[in-house]
Amino acid sequence: EAQVTQNPRYLITVTGKKLTVTCSQNMNHEYMSWYRQDPGLGLRQIYYSMNVEVTDKGDVPEGYKVSRKEKRNFPLILESPSPNQTSLYFCASSSGTGLNQPQHFGDGTRLSIL
């Protein structure tokens, strides 16, 4: 089954404790992306990657890091999480070859930073 898998689905942690949210896709997609969803703000792109070793900032990259060492994986790293990073996070992927390729989303990770 074609899917984007995020882990964990839920995480409660404390300020300053480094965490990683993993994302993996099995569709051989070139394009991968991370979004955060906050009430009243919709989805905002954090980082995206067009291919292995290629990453670019989205609209809200501050406080986040990503890496793309393999095509299927695109982890999101919060080196020193703060309460304003409490949010619902989505990983998504799509074929990078055309504008008409929709994003395939993971189920989301609800992150709470205390």
Added chain:
Amino acid sequence: AQKITQTQPGMFVQEKEAVTLDCTYDTSDQSYGLFWYKQPSSGEMIFLIYQGSYDEQNATEGRYSLNFQKARKSANLVISASQLGDSAMYFCAMREGSGDDKIIFGKGTRLHILP
């Protein structure tokens, strides 16, 4: 800078009526793609429909159609014969084709279908 505006934070519609969800966009690119996604209360994001900037006809997918008015930079989603299961959050999104591969989303419209 690219921007998506959804002016309706919430809408209430009677079951079986048609509903139009508004989306306007701002871009200086000639080549771009527009998407609509549905997010039910369960939280997953579901792709509904796509419209390319060079497409001459409005996109349709079952009960969903996209009213694309390029000169006005609008891409409204039309749902015909609404059903209770259409109650959800709806997002409009855009990807430009100029080399900046960002994808931006609007703030969404929460649609409530009344029985």
